[in-house]
Amino acid sequence: MVWPSRRQPAWPTREAADDRSVYSESLTLFNSGPLFVYQSRPADFSIGPRPAVLVVHENQGLTEHIKDVTRRVAKAGYIGIAVDLLSRQGGTAQFTDPQAAMTAYNPTSPEERLDDMRATLFTLRDQTYVRGDRLGAAGFCAGGGNVYALAASTPELHAAVVFYGTPPNPVDRLSTMTASFLGIFPELGRGTTSPLPSVLSTLIAGNKRWELHVYANANHAFHNDTSPRYDQAAACDAWAKTTAFFDRVLNAANLTMAGGPR
Numbered sequence: 325m326v327w328p329s330r331r332q333p334a335w336p337t338r339e340a341a342d343d344r345s346v347y348s349e350s351l352t353l354f355n356s357g358p359l360f361v362y363q364s365r366p367a368d369f370s371i372g373p374r375p376a377v378l379v380v381h382e383n384q385g386l387t388e389h390i391k392d393v394t395r396r397v398a399k400a401g402y403i404g405i406a407v408d409l410l411s412r413q414g415g416t417a418q419f420t421d422p423q424a425a426m427t428a429y430n431p432t433s434p435e436e437r438l439d440d441m442r443a444t445l446f447t448l449r450d451q452t453y454v455r456g457d458r459l460g461a462a463g464f465c466a467g468g469g470n471v472y473a474l475a476a477s478t479p480e481l482h483a484a485v486v487f488y489g490t491p492p493n494p495v496d497r498l499s500t501m502t503a504s505f506l507g508i509f510p511e512l513g514r515g516t517t518s519p520l521p522s523v524l525s526t527l528i529a530g531n532k533r534w535e536l537h538v539y540a541n542a543n544h545a546f547h548n549d550t551s552p553r554y555d556q557a558a559a560c561d562a563w564a565k566t567t568a569f570f571d572r573v574l575n576a577a578n579l580t581m582a583g584g585p586r
Contacts, residue, residue: 375458385416
C-alpha cells in the first residue's frame with residue numbers, strides 16, 4: 325500500500341479514434357434486450373488470443389472519454405470492451421447532455437447493471453480472439469462501485485481495478501472476491517476514501533491479493549481528462565499502475581481460475 329502514491333512525470337494518454345494501431349467498433353449484444361458496447365482491439369490480429377478488460381463508465385454513460393479509455397486498454401495490448409449501462413434506457417447516445425444521461429442512470433438498479441456487465445464479459449470471453457481465462461475489469465466513479473460488485477460476485481474475473489468507487493454495503497461482501505484487486509483513490513475525495521479502512525480490513529482478513537494507491541491533493545474524478553478536476557500527473561501515474569497491474573495479473577504464467585498469482 326502506498327499512502328499517498330508517489331507521482332511519476334506526466335505524459336500524453338489519449339488515443340485517437342482513428343489510430344491505426346488499434347481497431348475499434350460499436351457493437352450490439354443481446355441480454356434483456358439490446359446491449360450497446362464499444363470494443364477496441366490491437367490491430368495486429370496475427371497475435372493469438374489476448375486477455376480482455378471490461379471498462380465500466382461513470383454515471384454519465386458510455387461517453388467519448390470512456391471510449392478513449394477503452395482504446396488505451398487496446399493500446400496496452402488487451403481486448404477492451406466498454407458496456408453502456410444505459411442500454412435499457414435506449415443507450416447513452418440518445419441523451420442530449422451529460423445531465424440528462426446522469427438523470428437516466430441514477431434510477432438504474434444494481435441487479436440490472438450487474439447482469440449487463442456479466443453478459444458483456446461472458447460474451448467477450450467466448451470470442452476466439454480472447455483468452456477466456458484472463459479477464460479483467462476497470463471502473464471509474466459509479467463504474468468503480470459497479471466493478472466492486474462485479475468482483476464480489478464473479479469468480480471468473482481475475483483482475484479488478486476500482487478508480488474511486490464506493491464499496492458494497494455491507495463491505496464484507498468483498499470477502500467473496502477472488503480477483504486480484506487494485507484500488508485508485510484521491511486524497512480529497514472523502515466519499516470514496518473514508519470507507520478504505522473497512523475495505524482494507526476485509527481484504528486482509530480474507531487473504532486477498534490487493535494494492536491501494538491514494539493520490540495526495542487529488543480530487544474525485546481526477547482521471548477524467550474532460551473534467552475540471554483532472555489531475556494530469558496523478559492520472560498518468562494511475563494509468564501506468566493500472567496497465568502494470570494488468571500485465572502482472574492477466575499475463576502471469578501461473579494464473580489460476582481462482583484469481584491472480586499467489
